[in-house]
Amino acid sequence: MSDPFKRSFEPAPPAPAAGSITARARGAHRAPYLEGLNPEQREAVETLDGAVLVLAGAGTGKTRVLTTRIAHILSLGRARASEILSVTFTNKAAREMKTRIGAMVGEAVEGMPWLGTFHSIGAKILRRHAELVNLKPDFTILDVDDQIRLLKQLIAAENIDEKRWPARLLANQIDSWKNRGLSPDQVSAGEGATFANGRGRDLYAAYQARLKTLNAADFGDLLLETIRLFRQHPEVLRQYQTRFKYILVDEYQDTNVAQYLWLRLLAQRTSGTAAADLVLRDAALRAAPQDEAREEPASAISAPTPRPEEPAHSAGVSKDVAPLGPPKNICCVGDDDQSIYGWRGAEVDNILRFDHDFPGAKVIRLERNYRSTAHILGAASHLIAHNEGRLGKTLRSEGEAGERVVVSTAWDSEEEARAVGEEIEQLQRQGHRLDEIAILVRASFQMREFEDRFVTLGLPYRVIGGPRFYERAEIRDAMAYLRLVNQPADDLAFERIVNVPKRGLGDAALQNLHDLARARGVPLIEAARAMGTSEAVKPKPRAALRDLVAAFDRWRAQRDTLPHNELAEIVLDESGYTEMWQKDRSADAAGRLENLKELVRSMEEFENLQGFLEHVALVMDTDRGEDHEAVSIMTLHAAKGLEFDTVFLPGWEEGLLPHQRSLDENGRAGLEEERRLAHVGITRARKNARISFVSNRRIHGSWTSSLPSRFLDELPEQHVEVREAKGGFGGYGNAYGSRFDTTAAFGSSYTTPGWRRAQKSRGGFEEDPHEYSQVEPDEPAGRMRDVGASRAPGGGTNGAFKPAAARPAPSFAASSASGTPPRRAPVTIEGELVARSTGAPSAFSRGDRVFHQKFGYGRVRAVDGNKLTIQFDKAGEKKVVDSFLNKA
C-alpha cells in the first residue's frame, strides 16, 4: 500500500469499482456465506471500497449485512481482523455481531479487538495514550452518580444556589455539549450562559479540570478526549488511520456530532490536511447553535487548535465544504426512519447528509423486509411517509398479506389493560408463546396498569429496561470499594463508601476531610490517614478513619497476591458491607446480596481487577436472562431492534404518542421523531400489530380526556381493521359522546379518517370510503392539527404563528365535498416553525421581552438554536420554539 499521507494530496479518484468486481467474481464461486443474500444485501457486502451508506429499513437484514461484510473482508484477505474497526452503540449489538461473525468465520472473532461500542473503543484508545491528554492509563470511568456528586461540589464551591441550578441540569448541559463535540473553550459565551447566569461554561471547565486531577473520565470524555487526542497529536491519529483498513458503523442514524467527528477523523486517509480541518469546521458550524455562531463567529466556528500555517476560512466557506480526499473504506449502516434518539444528541443530519460528507459515497437501500406481513408493512410505510426529513425507502414484504393492523379503543387505561390481557389469554389458548408477545408503550408510567392487570390474571410478564445491574446501589457501592483499592486517588469512590456501612463519619467528618485534602493537595484517603492519627480529631471518628485507611492498605497489599474475585470477597466482608445487608430486614436485601454474589462471580471471567472495572463501567448490562416464558413490556425506545409475532401498541393518543413535550420542545422535528417511534413500534411486529387508544387517562393523578393520535389518521385504511373492543365495560357510546363534545368545544372539528373510523366502529355515521384515499403521504400539513394553541379560545392561526410557508396546500376540498364539516384553515403545528439543526437563526436573543399565545408575557432566558427558554411571568419557565413568540 502506498504511503497514505502522500495519497491524500492526490485528487480524489472515484471509488474504484474494480475491486468489487473482482470480489464479486471470486466470491460467487467460493463464498458460502454469500449464499442467500438478496442482490442489494450482496451489493452492500461486496462494495468494499470507498464510502458506503446502507439504508437498511426495519427487518431487512442489517446485521446480516454487517457481519457478512466483515466475513467477506477477512476471507478475501483484504484486512486482518485487527485492522477492522467496527462500532456499535450498545454492548448488546456488539455481542451479537461477535457471535454471528464467530459462526461464520470461527476463531477470528477473538482477533477482532476493534469491534465494540463507540465508548469502549474510545476508552481503549484513550488508555493507550492517556498521558497525552493528562490522564493516567488506569483512569477511572465515572458513572452518572459520581458525575452529579462532583458537580454538586463545584456548584457549592461557586456559591451557586443548587436549588435553583441543580447539578442534574448542569450534568445534562455538559453532556449535551460533549455530545456535540464541544470542549469548554468551544462553548460559545452565549450558550455557556444558560446555566447559573453565565457560569455554565466556567463550571464545565472546572469540572473538566477536576476530572483530570481525579484521573477520571466520564462517558462523554471517552469520545471527546479521543477527538482531542487525535487533533492534537496527528501522529497518533495517523497510526489509527493506517491501522483501520475498514470501518463499519452500525445504527449510523444514532450518531451524535462527537461520534461523527470521531469517525471522520478516523476515516480520513491522513491527518493534518486542510481538508480535514475544513470538515471539522463544518461540523463545528453544524454543532453550534446559529444565534451564537452569529454572535461569536470565531469561537463557534474555528477548530480547537488553529494551525497557524493554515489560512483562516470564512464562515461562508465552511457552509460548503470542499470535497475531501477519498475517504477510507467506511460503511455506515442505518435507517433514518428509526432515528429516535435525537433528544440525547443523535443527529439525523449525519445520515441525511452522508453523501455530502463522503463525496462519491455509494448509497444502497435495503427494502426487502423479511420480518413482517404486507399489511403491517403497508401501515408502517404509509405512516412514516408523512415525515419530510427522510431519505425515503419503501419497505416491501417478502411474506404474505397476513392480518390487518387492528385498531381498537377503550374508555380508559384500565380497560385498555384489561382488553389487552384478555387478548393475550386468548392468544395463549390458541397456542401462541408469551415470549412472542410484547407490549410497547411510549412512557413507562403506562406499564403499571398492564403489570397490575397481569398480576391479577397471573399472566407472566417481564419488564425490559429499568435500572441496569450496575446502576443498583449495592453494585455501585461494591464497585466503589474496588475502585478505591485499585486507585487510591479515586475521591468519588471514597466519598461514596466512607460511611457505608455506617461508621459514624457523617457530613461533618467528610467536610473536614475535604478541607484537609484541599489544603494539602492530596486525595481524600490520604487526608483520612492524617486525621486518623491527629489529636485534633475526636477519638471515635479518629478510630474509624484509622481502621478504614488500614483496611485499604491491607487490601491493596493483597491485590497482587490474591485472585481479584477472592480479594473482592474479602473487601466486602472485612468492610462490613456484606454484613450491612445481611442485617437489613427490608424486602430487597436478599436480592441485593444475591447481586453482590453475582458481581463477585462475574469477576472470574476477567484477568485482573482493572479489566473487570472497565467491564462494569462500560459493558455490564442488564439482561441477565430470566428463563421463564413471559410477555414483554417495554418502551418503544427499548424495543428498537427487537421483533415479536404480536405487538400491542397502547396509548396512541394526542399528547402521549406524539408526546406533548416532544411537540412543545422540538416542534416539527419532535413530531417527526414521534412518528418514527410509532413506525418503530409497528415494524416490531411479525404477524400482528394491535394499536389502541383510550378516551380518558389519568395524568398526574387527575383524569384527562384524550383525543386519538393523529398517527391513527395516517394509517392507510386498506391495512387497518377497526375493531370494537369486547366486553362492554364502561359504555363506549358514552365515551365517544363525551369526547365528541369536548372536541366540538375546542372548535377543531375532528373529522379525520381515524376519528371517523372510530365513530364507525361503534356504529356511528357511515362515511364515504373515498375519505381514506385523501390521506396521502404528500399532504402532511393537512393532517397536522395545532395541538396546543387550538385549545385556547380563539386559538389557531393568528398573529403569533407564522404561516406554513412553502408547503403544498393540503387538499381539504375532498373532505368538505364529502359532507364533512368544513375544516378551518390549516393551522400550523408548532413544529412547522422549528429548526432543524441547519435552520435559520433565531430572531430572539437573551433578555428580550416576548409574548406567547398560550403562556403570555415573558423574558428570554436562553437561546438554543430556535429553541428558547422563556421565563414567563405567569406560567414559569418553559422551553418553546421561537416561532411561537412575538416580540413584546
Next chain:
DNA sequence: CAGCGTTCCATTTTT
C-alpha cells in the same frame, strides 16, 4: 444520624 413531614415533579436512556 435516623425518621418524618414537606415539597416538587412527572418522556424517551446508552455508554
Next chain:
DNA sequence: TGGAACGCTG
C-alpha cells in the same frame, strides 16, 4: 396520584 428528594427535628 405517588415517588423521590430534601430539610427539619428529636
